Amino acid sequence: MWKVKDGPAYSDPYQGEPMQxxxxxxxxxxxxxxxxxxxxxxxxxxxxxxxxxxxxxxxADQYENIRNAAAICPAAAIELRE
Ligand code: SF4
Structure with a gap:
């Protein structure tokens, strides 16, 4: 759980647009x-x-795994936009 100082607690720190x-x-x-x-x-x-x-x-809990997948794909077949 993430907590901004003197602010609300977030279970998900990702605040931007969803990954494509x-x-x-x-x-x-x-x-x-x-x-x-x-x-x-x-x-x-x-x-x-x-x-x-x-x-x-x-x-968002999957984003790190997805970035890893794109990085190790030997064919560069996975493109991410975020
Ligand atoms: S080549 Fe295809 S199956 Fe292999 S990691 Fe890339 S996208 Fe996945």
Whole structure:
């Protein structure tokens, strides 16, 4: 729990615009790193392993995992706007 001095307490310190997640399926090589980093947000298609976005509007508690997923994606197939 975060608390601003002499102010209200917040369970979520994120106060800005929600994160936008853009996937480029054509780039995805099915490595699955994003699923390991953020399993609540990314999955892979059974037939070819291409990334699937499970949650287009994830909570702020997922942002760090999503940033990690984008950073380690070997195909640079995940773009974040925040
Ligand atoms: S880490 Fe990148 S290349 Fe691998 S499945 Fe996820 S989006 Fe595709």
């Amino acid at each position: 997640i853009l996937i480029e399926e054509d780039k995805c090589c099915g490595a699955g790193q994003c699923v390991l980093a953020a399993p609540e947000v990314f999955d892979q298609r059974d037939e070819d392993g291409v990334v699937v976005l499970l949650d287009a509007e994830p909570g």
